[in-house]
Amino acid sequence: MGPLVVANWKMNGSEQLLQAVVQEVGELAETTSATVVLALPAPYLALARGFDNTQLEWAGQNVHWLKSGAYTGEVSAEMLSEMGVGWCLVGHSERRQYCSETDELVLAKTNTCLELGIRPIVCVGENLRERQAGKALEVVSRQLLTVLNGVPTALAPLIVVAYEPVWAIGTGEEASPETAQEVHEAVKRAARSKIDGLELRVLYGGSVNADNAKALMRMPDVDGVLVGGASLQAHGFRRLCEQVAGSV
Numbered sequence: 001m002g003p004l005v006v007a008n009w010k011m012n013g014s015e016q017l018l019q020a021v022v023q024e025v026g027e028l029a030e031t032t033s034a035t036v037v038l039a040l041p042a043p044y045l046a047l048a049r050g051f052d053n054t055q056l057e058w059a060g061q062n063v064h065w066l067k068s069g070a071y072t073g074e075v076s077a078e079m080l081s082e083m084g085v086g087w088c089l090v091g092h093s094e095r096r097q098y099c100s101e102t103d104e105l106v107l108a109k110t111n112t113c114l115e116l117g118i119r120p121i122v123c124v125g126e127n128l129r130e131r132q133a134g135k136a137l138e139v140v141s142r143q144l145l146t147v148l149n150g151v152p153t154a155l156a157p158l159i160v161v162a163y164e165p166v167w168a169i170g171t172g173e174e175a176s177p178e179t180a181q182e183v184h185e186a187v188k189r190a191a192r193s194k195i196d197g198l199e200l201r202v203l204y205g206g207s208v209n210a211d212n213a214k215a216l217m218r219m220p221d222v223d224g225v226l227v228g229g230a231s232l233q234a235h236g237f238r239r240l241c242e243q244v245a246g247s248v
């Protein structure tokens, strides 16, 4: 399986940027083993359906845990699925922090995605205080195990985990490849011991750019990257994808 690059635009971007990224990166995804997924604000996901001649794949940035109802402002998994969206970020630290998402809510959203055949990208990661207190692995494993304890075992292989240390997000201070490796290895080990034979893919996120991506990807348990700021410039993002795909 080739590496996975997921771009998280957060609340950024424009229709023009979408066109530029599809143009720059669309054909790269066809010629390398890398899978490139764009996690876009919901309105742009509706536009993405128009780009049907590309290998790019699409992700929601969030989803409601219920199927439908009086939840103003929310987006359902079924709506994402109808738009051809195959992936969804779940439990990004910004949602945990600013929208009070708990581990239990992250589990509920993961299950909703799995029911609809949308692959959840479950985000985990410690904050600076937790890292300084030596609790990084404990926090990540609590976040991970809440999910793995509550999903149907048969569907667990559809989950991708993204390790995003909160202190590395948007700070320009990425985790060292060794730090990422240590956590990724622990995540995979915990997953295997929880569900026999489960081989989860684990992405690293937090200040990834075209210059540091390659060193991170050299680590044996880094299966791809989740990219924020560096995905907002089409040419730079292409360079990053090339580094990850090993095509340069």
Ligand code: 13P
Residues within 6 Å of the ligand: 008, 092, 164, 168, 169, 170, 171, 172, 205, 206, 207, 208, 226, 227, 228, 229, 230
């Ligand atoms: P940055 O790449 O901007 O640090 O953001 C990382 C992130 O949160 C991706 O989900």
